[in-house]
Amino acid sequence: MIRRGNALKRTAGVVMALGLVATACSSSSDGDADSNTGDSVATEDTAADTAADTDDVEVTQSSGGRLATVQAAGVLECGGNDTLPGFGIIDADGNFSGFDVDFCKVIAAAVLGDSEAVNVTPLVAAQRFPTLQSGEIDVLIRNTTWTASRDGAEQANFLQTTFFDGQGFMVRADSGIASIADASNTTICVLTGTTTLLNLNAVLGDRGIPFTALEFESNDELQPAFVAEQCEVWTSDASQLAAFAANLDVETSILPDIISKEPLGPVVADGDTEWAQVVNWAVMATIQAEEFGITSENIGSFADSEDSGIRRFLGLAIDDGDGNQVIAEVGLGLPTDFASNIISQVGNYGEIFERNLAPLSLSRGPNALWTDGGLMYVPPFR
Amino acid sequence: MLERLLRLAIILGIFAVLYIAFWKVRSSSRNDADEPPPWRDSRVLVVAAQVAALGLIWSAADYLWANFRARTADIGLELDFGFLDQPSGISIADNPLNSNAAIREALIQGVKNTFLVIIIGIPLALILGTLIGIARLSTNWLLSKIATAYVEFFRNIPVLLVIVLTWTIFLNAFPPVRISWLPFGETFIFNNLRFGFPSIVGGTNFGTFQIIVALALIASAAVWVWRSRLFDRSGTPHHRVLYGLGTFVAISVAGFIALGGPFDITTPEIIDRVYVGGVTMIMPYAAVMLGLVLYTASHIAEIVRGSILSVAKGQVEAGNALALNSFQRYRFVILPQAFRVAFPPLINQFLNYTKNSSLAFAVGFAEITGVIQNLFGQSRPAPQLLLILMIVYLVFSLVLSAIGNLINKRLQIVGR
Numbered sequence: 198m199i200r201r202g203n204a205l206k207r208t209a210g211v212v213m214a215l216g217l218v219a220t221a222c223s224s225s226s227d228g229d230a231d232s233n234t235g236d237s238v239a240t241e242d243t244a245a246d247t248a249a250d251t252d253d254v255e256v257t258q259s260s261g262g263r264l265a266t267v268q269a270a271g272v273l274e275c276g277g278n279d280t281l282p283g284f285g286i287i288d289a290d291g292n293f294s295g296f297d298v299d300f301c302k303v304i305a306a307a308v309l310g311d312s313e314a315v316n317v318t319p320l321v322a323a324q325r326f327p328t329l330q331s332g333e334i335d336v337l338i339r340n341t342t343w344t345a346s347r348d349g350a351e352q353a354n355f356l357q358t359t360f361f362d363g364q365g366f367m368v369r370a371d372s373g374i375a376s377i378a379d380a381s382n383t384t385i386c387v388l389t390g391t392t393t394l395l396n397l398n399a400v401l402g403d404r405g406i407p408f409t410a411l412e413f414e415s416n417d418e419l420q421p422a423f424v425a426e427q428c429e430v431w432t433s434d435a436s437q438l439a440a441f442a443a444n445l446d447v448e449t450s451i452l453p454d455i456i457s458k459e460p461l462g463p464v465v466a467d468g469d470t471e472w473a474q475v476v477n478w479a480v481m482a483t484i485q486a487e488e489f490g491i492t493s494e495n496i497g498s499f500a501d502s503e504d505s506g507i508r509r510f511l512g513l514a515i516d517d518g519d520g521n522q523v524i525a526e527v528g529l530g531l532p533t534d535f536a537s538n539i540i541s542q543v544g545n546y547g548e549i550f551e552r553n554l555a556p557l558s559l560s561r562g563p564n565a566l567w568t569d570g571g572l573m574y575v576p577p578f579r
Numbered sequence: 580m581l582e583r584l585l586r587l588a589i590i591l592g593i594f595a596v597l598y599i600a601f602w603k604v605r606s607s608s609r610n611d612a613d614e615p616p617p618w619r620d621s622r623v624l625v626v627a628a629q630v631a632a633l634g635l636i637w638s639a640a641d642y643l644w645a646n647f648r649a650r651t652a653d654i655g656l657e658l659d660f661g662f663l664d665q666p667s668g669i670s671i672a673d674n675p676l677n678s679n680a681a682i683r684e685a686l687i688q689g690v691k692n693t694f695l696v697i698i699i700g701i702p703l704a705l706i707l708g709t710l711i712g713i714a715r716l717s718t719n720w721l722l723s724k725i726a727t728a729y730v731e732f733f734r735n736i737p738v739l740l741v742i743v744l745t746w747t748i749f750l751n752a753f754p755p756v757r758i759s760w761l762p763f764g765e766t767f768i769f770n771n772l773r774f775g776f777p778s779i780v781g782g783t784n785f786g787t788f789q790i791i792v793a794l795a796l797i798a799s800a801a802v803w804v805w806r807s808r809l810f811d812r813s814g815t816p817h818h819r820v821l822y823g824l825g826t827f828v829a830i831s832v833a834g835f836i837a838l839g840g841p842f843d844i845t846t847p848e849i850i851d852r853v854y855v856g857g858v859t860m861i862m863p864y865a866a867v868m869l870g871l872v873l874y875t876a877s878h879i880a881e882i883v884r885g886s887i888l889s890v891a892k893g894q895v896e897a898g899n900a901l902a903l904n905s906f907q908r909y910r911f912v913i914l915p916q917a918f919r920v921a922f923p924p925l926i927n928q929f930l931n932y933t934k935n936s937s938l939a940f941a942v943g944f945a946e947i948t949g950v951i952q953n954l955f956g957q958s959r960p961a962p963q964l965l966l967i968l969m970i971v972y973l974v975f976s977l978v979l980s981a982i983g984n985l986i987n988k989r990l991q992i993v994g995r
Contacts, residue, residue, distance in 0.1 A: 326958070330650075330654055332650060343935065347958050351654050351956075352656055352988075382853050384772055389945075389949065389955050389956065391956055394953070395957060398678035410670045410672060411772075411943050411955065412672065412945060412949070414940055414952065415941075418743070418746075418941065422750065422943070425615075425750045425751055425771055426756065427772050428918060466654050467655055505990050
């Protein structure tokens with residue numbers, strides 16, 4: 198018996214010792230690979246592996262990693278919503294669709310040339326920033342409001358606003374509540390972990406309107422609570438309320454009070470300017486395309502356009518004056534034809550809006566082009 | 580990378596030094612002759628294995644920590660706790676917390692809500708579980724089958740589902756606020772947001788009355804002890820519950836009359852959406868607690884049943900031989916012995932209950948997990964908040980186990 202025990206312990210000892218040596222070896226080879234392949238894409242192959250995260254980070258600082266990571270992975274990891282009709286919703290077959298999801302596709306079309314190379318991860322509101330911070334997702338497009346504290350404390354980098362929204366209130370049509378002044382001592386349903394909750398507390402607090410905030414983690418519970426009249430009022434971004442109202446069996450009305458500015462747009466993590474610019478210009482290309490009047494339908498007819506602005510935008514060759522045909526390179530790290538890919542595969546801003554939000558009877562409002570008196574204005578593509 | 584290699588080298592160095600040291604100790608203590616070399620000496624290898632295992636764990640932890648630090652440094656995430664003094668901006672339903680109060684205040688309210696779920700729910704789960712466990716062993720066919728069905732149903736569905744189920748039932752079974760159900764002549768309020776119950780409100784002399792009640796409690800405890808001692812000495816039936824309760828009620832009622840009615844009973848009512856009088860309980864709290872109690876009771880029932888079956892059959896027969904009726908048999912023979920067996924696994928269930936209470940936020944009851952989830956979304960640093968959350972549950976669990984172990988120890992001493 199005693200001898201057997203000793204043999205066991207001895208074997209264990211040897212295995213442990215071997216394991217330690219093996220760890221040391223693999224660690225040192227990691228280090229070697231790192232120093233040899235300073236900026237190569239090969240290093241990025243390992244980035245998909247979480248164990249290699251820090252190596253990834255080290256490369257990031259020298260050569261701008263996220264763009265290379267996405268290109269090497271061949272798929273864009275996009276944080277989205279799966280419960281909000283019109284913006285991000287999942288169907289019975291597991292396919293995501295919606296306004297925000299289309300912008301994930303826009304970025305994939307620009308970076309990878311394939312609008313379908315997107316993997317949408319559904320996130321609840323409270324998860325989205327930790328997930329972005331961890332580097333699990335490349336971009337967060339989940340009806341997320343741009344605020345100073347999020348830019349600052351959340352290490353988030355907000356980009357071109359894709360939808361200008363505002364916080365509104367919805368009540369049952371027969372409730373007798375006509376404005377938030379009538380809503381004192383009501384119970385108000387709101388999602389936890391949102392700026393909506395902060396605005397609600399701040400604005401109604403300032404106006405001295407007492408209320409009970411009933412906070413839910415997901416609309417899956419909030420919606421039945423509103424339908425069962427557990428709360429008289431539902432507050433959220435006005436566009437979301439319109440989206441939900443379209444799917445409810447009860448008659449509702451949206452109060453005239455809009456208590457906040459809610460600019461919604463894509464978000465990336467701080468610390469990678471190159472990637473932020475890529476995402477930003479991909480999104481802005483949809484707005485520029487609408488301004489040019491280029492749609493997914495008629496993009497073919499622009500192939501021989503005489504307008505040098507349009508030619509440059511679509512990555513078509515321009516005569517340099519000496520009879521040479523040159524293709525303008527803007528140096529973003531994107532293919533020269535990224536805008537053509539976006540428009541032909543996903544469409545321009547107006548098309549995306551029409552496809553996803555018009556069915557909810559949302560009008561363009563402040564989201565019209567600047568040429569139509571809206572706020573959609575982007576810098577020139579040159 | 581270099582730094583981490585250096586640390587590994589240090590670990591290997593410690594490993595080597597210890598290895599050599601043990602070899603030296605071994606060789607100096609004995610004359611070598613037929614001693615095996617150190618790489619085959621189990622005394623050396625046992626220590627070497629432990630040092631190597633420690634080294635492996637340390638380097639794995641070190642690697643993950645370095646990853647974490649690199650990532651947080653990359654995105655500029657601060658890892659201090661200064662944010663706890665910032666205004667939280669959040670609110671908690673039916674809690675007077677000001678939304679401009681510091682985050683630490685919000686966290687304290689969250690812990691308080693968790694505590695409220697635990698302190699009421701665990702005794703309820705214990706009582707319900709014990710009753711069902713006994714019912715499963717009943718000779719009444721219907722009763723035991725109902726108890727079996729109950730256990731099989733609740734034990735085999737996820738606890739989150741039970742909570743959402745009780746919440747959904749409450750949500751749809753009770754009417755909305757504007758047409759609240761007011762049973763017993765409007766002394767209660769039931770709607771799908773809040774439940775209102777009558778309560779007492781202190782009038783003049785209420786402070787004196789509270790002192791009298793406290794004295795009544797002490798007096799009844801003294802009577803209890805006196806009756807117990809009498810019983811031990813002479814065998815006279817003690818009736819200590821009757822005597823104790825009688826003393827308490829007699830003194831309290833006498834005090835109440837003497838002070839001319841020091842308190843009134845108020846009933847809750849809703850005036851213009853505001854609840855006045857009585858005490859109210861928010862529905863999600865009741866739903867969460869009911870869900871957790873139903874679920875935990877199904878597990879407790881099985882523990883109780885198992886431990887009752889573990890009591891030797893001769894004990895039951897001895898009870899029968901003494902002509903004890905079935906209540907007396909349970910009360911004086913079976914349960915005291917079964918409880919001793921049941922207690923350690925019961926503590927486990929109480930810990931599970933505590934941890935499962937974190938699912939409450941799904942239905943809108945803001946206990947500590949809900950509050951912290953909320954703060955995640957309000958630009959507050961997740962690593963620190965998660966650490967706080969883990970510490971809170973750790974403290975709850977450790978305190979519960981400590982109390983449980985204390986009781987367990989006393990049970991063992993009283994017993995054998």
